[in-house]
Amino acid sequence: MIEVEVKARAPEDMAERIVSLGGELMAVENHHDLYFNSPLRDFKRSDEALRIRIKEGGARLTYKGPKLDPLTKSRLELTVKIDDALQMEEILGHLGFVLSARVRKQRTKYSYQGVVLALDEVEGLGSFLEVEAQAEEDIDLQRQKVLLVLEQLGLCQSIRSSYLELLEEKRLGHAGPARGEQI
Amino acid sequence: MIEVEVKARAPEDMAERIVSLGGELMAVENHHDLYFNSPLRDFKRSDEALRIRIKEGGARLTYKGPKLDPLTKSRLELTVKIDDALQMEEILGHLGFVLSARVRKQRTKYSYQGVVLALDEVEGLGSFLEVEAQAEEDIDLQRQKVLLVLEQLGLCQSIRSSYLELLEEKRLGHAGPARGEQI
Numbered sequence: 001m002i003e004v005e006v007k008a009r010a011p012e013d014m015a016e017r018i019v020s021l022g023g024e025l026m027a028v029e030n031h032h033d034l035y036f037n038s039p040l041r042d043f044k045r046s047d048e049a050l051r052i053r054i055k056e057g058g059a060r061l062t063y064k065g066p067k068l069d070p071l072t073k074s075r076l077e078l079t080v081k082i083d084d085a086l087q088m089e090e091i092l093g094h095l096g097f098v099l100s101a102r103v104r105k106q107r108t109k110y111s112y113q114g115v116v117l118a119l120d121e122v123e124g125l126g127s128f129l130e131v132e133a134q135a136e137e138d139i140d141l142q143r144q145k146v147l148l149v150l151e152q153l154g155l156c157q158s159i160r161s162s163y164l165e166l167l168e169e170k171r172l173g174h175a176g177p178a179r180g181e182q183i
Numbered sequence: 184m185i186e187v188e189v190k191a192r193a194p195e196d197m198a199e200r201i202v203s204l205g206g207e208l209m210a211v212e213n214h215h216d217l218y219f220n221s222p223l224r225d226f227k228r229s230d231e232a233l234r235i236r237i238k239e240g241g242a243r244l245t246y247k248g249p250k251l252d253p254l255t256k257s258r259l260e261l262t263v264k265i266d267d268a269l270q271m272e273e274i275l276g277h278l279g280f281v282l283s284a285r286v287r288k289q290r291t292k293y294s295y296q297g298v299v300l301a302l303d304e305v306e307g308l309g310s311f312l313e314v315e316a317q318a319e320e321d322i323d324l325q326r327q328k329v330l331l332v333l334e335q336l337g338l339c340q341s342i343r344s345s346y347l348e349l350l351e352e353k354r355l356g357h358a359g360p361a362r363g364e365q366i
Contacts, residue, residue: 061274063273087262094231
């Protein structure tokens with residue numbers, strides 16, 4: 001499954017803008033994300049990600065492939081639900097994977113015209129909006145859709161960096177949004 | 184969790200012997216096991232295993248560490264239930280793991296004095312009995328227990344090779360049980 005996604009920094013009135021546009025509140029989730037690096041290749045360079053996400057509905061293991069285009073964050077995403085995050089973390093450790101970061105956030109999810117709007121309050125980073133769609137074959141169509149929704153919400157500066165990368169950039173003292181794209 | 188385990192070839196009357204001794208039938212399961220090798224080190228040499236097991240009750244991912252003693256198959260075993268074996272197989276593929284073998288078997292499970300007796304009919308190999316206990320700290324005690332039960336069942340030749348290894352030995356034309364230990 002390809003996850004078609006754009007992300008932007010969210011202004012203070014983001015929730016109001018979403019509701020005004022007609023977005024419907026779906027859920028509020030607390031995410032505790034554990035990111036792992038591979039012993040084979042540096043996932044920062046290869047633009048891949050391996051993550052255990054622990055949230056209210058249970059835990060999941062997710063692999064994300066490299067981003068597929070220069071404008072969005074679209075990429076292959078494979079996910080399995082797991083019943084025990086600690087055991088999974090231990091298994092990954094024995095297989096040579098190294099815990100590289102933890103990201104905690106509160107995600108408020110809205111549904112709007114077949115896409116998901118995820119308003120994230122990320123610990124240490126602030127507020128972001130992710131507009132997400134899933135695609136099997138019609139990737140271009142979904143890509144146009146998420147970019148259009150971002151525009152409708154008045155956001156014109158998309159960010160391709162992951163929260164993991166943004167936290168790393170913050171730690172290293174880099175200012176401003178990295179790898180932003182004018183859309 | 185340490186899985187304390189001994190295995191032996193099972194004679195034809197094995198089920199009768201178990202029931203005569205007082206073993207209680209727990210379940211009959213069909214296992215389809217997918218074994219993966221690591222891109223970092225050959226799991227055959229390091230005596231580790233990574234397996235997806237698909238059975239009636241759902242799928243599981245299991246890592247097994249190297250065997251801990253020369254007489255039994257006791258080893259670290261870490262397992263998570265997963266909701267999608269195909270996605271897990273795809274994730275492992277992207278992480279560099281290679282499918283090395285498939286093992287299919289029917290397992291009839293009995294309970295007897297706190298241990299599990301697993302009578303396995305393995306496709307291409309025949310019948311085996313595994314006597315299994317799980318231990319946190321009392322590994323020696325559990326080891327004595329599973330060896331005693333094996334003896335009570337009239338089996339004196341334990342096998343330390345996995346089904347995977349036995350299938351590989353068969354494929355290479357090696358005769359007889361490998362790495363058997365007189366107990």
